[in-house]
Amino acid sequence: MELREIEIFLTLAEELHFGRTAERLHITPSRVSHVIKKQERRFGAPLFARTSRTVRLTPLGEELRDELLPAHQRIRRALERAAAHGRGATGELHAGYTTPWCAELLLRATEAFRDPYPGWSVRTREVSFGDPYGPLLRGELHIQIAEFPVFEPGITPGPVLFREPRALMLPADHPLAAGTTVSMEDLAEVPLLRLDNIRSRPAVDVHFPQRTPMGRLIPRGPSCASWHEVPVQVAAGFGTSIVAARAAEYHARPGIAFVPLRDGPTLDYGVLLPADGADSPVRAFVDLLRTLADTEHA
Incomplete structure (x- = not known):
C-alpha cells in the first residue's frame, strides 16, 4: 500500500463516512471508494461493512487500522519534522480554551508540538464567556477549543475532540x-x-x-x-x-x-478556526489535538 492509500484507509476508518473522508482529504468520494475496493481485492476480504446508511470496520479492518495507525503517525511526524527543519520555520501559535480540561489538552499538545515544529512556540489563554469568539474573530487566536454547537459568522467549526457526559x-x-x-x-x-x-x-x-x-x-x-x-x-x-x-x-x-x-x-468540545482558513502548522496542531484526544478517550 502506498502512503496515500494508507491515509485514505485510516481516514475512512476514523470518519466511517465516504463523503467526510473525501472532504478531509480533498478528493472525490469515488476516489475513496476505488482505493478501498483496491485494498480489499489485495487482501481478499472486506475491510468495511457497508450499507446504504452505515459504514463500519470489519474485524480485519479493525486489525489493519490498529497496526497501521501508530506507524502512520510516526511517519507523518518524521516528515513534518524534516520539513520544519528544512524550512527553518519559526512562529508563534496562539490557542484559546474555555475550560480547565480544554487547557490541559492544549498544554499536552504544546509539549508534543515542539518535536515536529521546533521553531514554533504555542501560547495559550483562557477565553471569557463574556466575549466567547471575539479573540478568534479579531485574529488574536489561531485556534480555539470550545463548547459545540457554534454558528458564528467568520468561524469554521473543526473536529469534535471529546464528548462529555x-x-x-x-x-x-x-x-x-x-x-x-x-x-x-x-x-x-x-x-x-x-x-x-x-x-x-x-x-x-x-x-x-x-x-x-x-x-x-x-x-x-x-x-x-x-x-x-x-x-x-x-x-x-x-x-x-x-x-x-x-x-x-x-x-x-x-x-x-x-x-x-x-x-x-453529551456536552461536546471541538476546534474552532477562522473561516478564512489555517496555515500548515495550525492544521498540524489540530491533527495533534485529535490524536491526543482520541488517546485520552480510547
Whole structure:
C-alpha cells in the first residue's frame, strides 16, 4: 500500500463516512471508494461493512487500522519534522480554551508540538464567556477549543475532540442533590441559570433548554454575565446549571453538588478556526489535538 492509500484507509476508518473522508482529504468520494475496493481485492476480504446508511470496520479492518495507525503517525511526524527543519520555520501559535480540561489538552499538545515544529512556540489563554469568539474573530487566536454547537459568522467549526457526559450543578441542600442521578425531566422542578452572551438558538437549546423532553416548561433562573458567577448563584440557591460531569473535579466548593444526568445529549468540545482558513502548522496542531484526544478517550 502506498502512503496515500494508507491515509485514505485510516481516514475512512476514523470518519466511517465516504463523503467526510473525501472532504478531509480533498478528493472525490469515488476516489475513496476505488482505493478501498483496491485494498480489499489485495487482501481478499472486506475491510468495511457497508450499507446504504452505515459504514463500519470489519474485524480485519479493525486489525489493519490498529497496526497501521501508530506507524502512520510516526511517519507523518518524521516528515513534518524534516520539513520544519528544512524550512527553518519559526512562529508563534496562539490557542484559546474555555475550560480547565480544554487547557490541559492544549498544554499536552504544546509539549508534543515542539518535536515536529521546533521553531514554533504555542501560547495559550483562557477565553471569557463574556466575549466567547471575539479573540478568534479579531485574529488574536489561531485556534480555539470550545463548547459545540457554534454558528458564528467568520468561524469554521473543526473536529469534535471529546464528548462529555453531563451533570446538574445544584445547591447542596436541594432534594435532588441526595440522588445518585437526575433526569432531564427533573429540570421542570428547578430554575436553570442562563448566560447572557449566548445568542445562537441551537447552542441555547443544548446548554439551556426551555422544555424537558416531555414538553414541561423549565423555570428560568437569573442570568449570569460570566461562568464565575454561576457557582456563586447556585450555592446561594438561585438556580442550577447543566455542566460537564468532570466540572466536579475542578469547580467543587461548599454549598454546591454535582449529580450526573442520566439522559440527554453529551456536552461536546471541538476546534474552532477562522473561516478564512489555517496555515500548515495550525492544521498540524489540530491533527495533534485529535490524536491526543482520541488517546485520552480510547
